[in-house]
Each structure stands twice: as structure tokens, then as C-alpha cells.
Amino acid sequence: MPWYIKAVLRIALPAACLAALYLSIPGEISLAKTAGWSAHYAPAMPVCLSVYALAAGAIATYRRKMRLPGQITALVGALAALVLAMSAQSISHLIEQTYMGGSALLTVAVSCVPPLVIGHLVHMAETPSQAVSASEEIDELRETNSQLFTALIEHEGKVLLSRTVAVLGVTKHLELKAGAVVEEAAGAIDRIELDMTPRKRGGARVTGQDIEEAREKLTRESGEKPTVARICEFLGISQATYYRHKPAEQHAAGALFATV
Template identity: 60%
Template sequence: MALPAACVAALYLSIPGEVALARTAGWSENYAPAMPVCLSVYALSAGAIATYRRKMQLPGQITALVGSLAALILAMSAQSISHLIEQSYMETSALLVIAVSCVPPLTIAHLVHMAETPSQVVTAREEKMKLHEVIDYLMVELTFSLHSESTILLSRAERTAMQYDHLKDWASELTEEVEEACQEIEESLSEKPSPKALTREAITAAAENLKQGGKKATVENMCRALGVSQATYYRYGGGKALTA
């Protein structure tokens, strides 16, 4: 509360001197009271802009600071000159009238200059730089992600190729085993006597083999040993060969 109160008191005390100086410079009673408003608003605006740009590290800090100091100097000069004239220590002059008359247009010009937005241009540049940084970051992340995914897919492809080669080798081995089994079956089948090859000597040899193995030379055992049916056995004279 102390700071606002002091500011209000200082502005209130500066009003009479600035109004008197405006009257001395030739402004009428209706326009003279605007002089303290002009100087006060000018000082507050310049100080606020200078503080903001300093905090945000924006350009134009020096210009705003100079404006704030100029407003304070004008306010101090207005008070001093007004009191000097009022106490008859000095008289008005053409130079003083010109200087006081130039205060409003100079104030407006400097406020417009500070209101011009170089900070927005800089901010846009900063935003553009940040956008480029974000794009570069996303490009790096995308490249890394694509590289990682490509590495994973390549590793999976290599494992799939190895499994395919393993299955291919296993299928080749299985094919070879099947071929060998078929060949063995064919050889075993070719070793069995066909009905046309069923002779008396074959029947006699089968009977001898059964006797040596401790088995009886029955028709069933003989057909099993010769690999023929009983009809074929009898057709080719098996019974007669055993009884002969």
C-alpha cells in the first residue's frame, strides 16, 4: 500500500506546477490540466515497458529507459521552472514556450515508437527457431525409430530365414529317409518268392528251416514262411511236396 500511496501523492503534488507551466506556455484553462496527465502517463508507460522488456530480454530496453528518465526530467523541470516563474526568480521566454509546446508531440512520438513491436518480430523469430528445433528433434526421433524398427525387422527376417533353412534340411533328411524306407520295402518284397517261383525245392527248404527252428511244418507255418496263401500253396503242390 505504501508504494501506490507515494505514487499518488507525488502525482498529486506535481499537478499544480505542470498546470502552471502549461498556462505560461500559452495553453488555456481548459487544456492546461492535461499537461500533468501527459507527463505522468508518459513516465508510467515508459517505465512499465522498460521493466517488461528487461524481464523478457527483449530489444528496446534502452529506448524505454531513456523515455522514462526523460519523463522524470520533464516533470522535475516543469515543477522547478513553474516555481521559479511563480516566485519571480525567472521570466518566461520564447525558448521556454517552444520547449513546453513540444512536450505533447514528443511524448506521443516516443510512445508510438515504443509501441512499435520489434519484440513481436523477435518473438516470431524465436518461435520459428523453436519450431525448427522441434522439427529437428522429431526428425532425429523418427530416424532413430525407423532404424530401430528396421533392425528388429531385419533380425526377424534373419531368424525366419534360418528356420526356413532348418525346415528345408529337415524335409530333405525326411525325404531321404522315406526313400530309403521305400527302397528297403521294395527289396524285402522282392526277396519273397512269387507264386511262379514256388518250387518243390523252395517248399522243402522252408520245411527244413521250420524243423531247424523247432517248429512244425504245418500248412499255416509253411504259407507264412513262403509268404503265400494256402490256395497258392496247394495250387503249386505244396501238400504233395511235403508228403513226397
């Protein structure tokens, strides 16, 4: 908020209000004297009119902001107090300037001002009890909102729980299907590896034992240790197959080659 706005709210408004009240004092005192009050009681008229108008307006504004009962009556009282204050100023000045004179009707009207002010002040004095009722109503509304909020949370919790159970069921089903797929893939891998294993001339699969038997047979026939190429030619297999089926403890280098 700009500084000049703050200055208006904190200084200018109170100053203008005090000045208006101060200017209202002579006319209202004069009107009270015209209505028959003595100089000893006449100074109470400014309090009865101007200050009462200010108080009624403030109470009406407070009730409206706090949404308390009696907003309309407080507003009507504030407007009536403002009209009385303006009328008092106007009538007193008209009488002083000899534009009009006193009358029985004017005397009765001015004399009724204090009782009217007292009656409205008594009515506005009910504000504390009404405020308590409004407070109780607010507490009741808060309790109702709390109960509704709790019921909503319970409902949403049940919905969330049911959805969680459904998700767990779907997850379990997917887990079972994944296990079946893994088992099927493992079987397929076994079949592929079996199909990739070369066969020797008789149609049977080549094993490490076949390689050892071929080596021993060729050794007996030639009297020398056969080469890997000779064994592979004898069995009809590749050297990669030879090193894949040869025991690792005897041909580590061949196993390394087969792995790569």
C-alpha cells in the first residue's frame, strides 16, 4: 500500500471525523436550547446525535463484515442517526439566520431524539448475545464440515483400497504369465542349443567322450597323438565344436576360444 494511502487511513480520516464532530457541536447545542433544554444540558446533544451516528455506522459495518444478525436494523439506525444529525445542523442554522422560527412540532421532534437514541442503543446492545449465537452456528457448521470431510476420506479410502486390491490381482496374474513365458523361453533356448549341437557321422550328437574316443583310436592307428584338425576331420565336426566339448581342464586355451 502506498505511503500516502496509509497516511489518509491513519491521519486524514480521524482528523476529518474529529473536525466534523467539532463543527456539529454549536448547531446541535443551539437546537437543544431552542427545544427547551437549559445551557447545562444542551451540550449533551452533540454526543446524542453526532457520536451516536458514528457508533451506529461502525456497528452496522462490523455486523455486515462478520455476517451477524441485525445488519438491516443497524444500517437503518445508522442512516436515521445521520439524517438526525444533518437535520439538527440545518434547522439550527435556519433558526439562527431567521429563515424559520421555533414551533411546537419542532420542539416535540427534538425532544424525541434522546428516547429514540436510547431505544436503538438498547437494540444494538443485543449484539454480544447474537454474536455468541453466530459463533455457535459457525462451530456447528465447522463440525458438520468435519464430519462430511471424514466421511469423504473414508469413502475415498475404501475406493483406493479396492483399486489397490485389483492392481495386486492384476500384478499377480502378470507375474504368473511372466513365469510361464520365462519357462517357455528357457525350453526354447534348450531346444535351440540342442539343434545347434553338431551330429557325428552315425547321426548321434557329438560329446566330449566321442572326442576322447576318437583321439585314442587315431593314436592307436598312427602311433602318434593326432592333431585337432585330424580329430575334427575324423568326426566331421568343426574346431569350434571340438573346443566347446573338450574338457576344460585339459584344453583351457580351446575353451577360451570357444567362449569368445
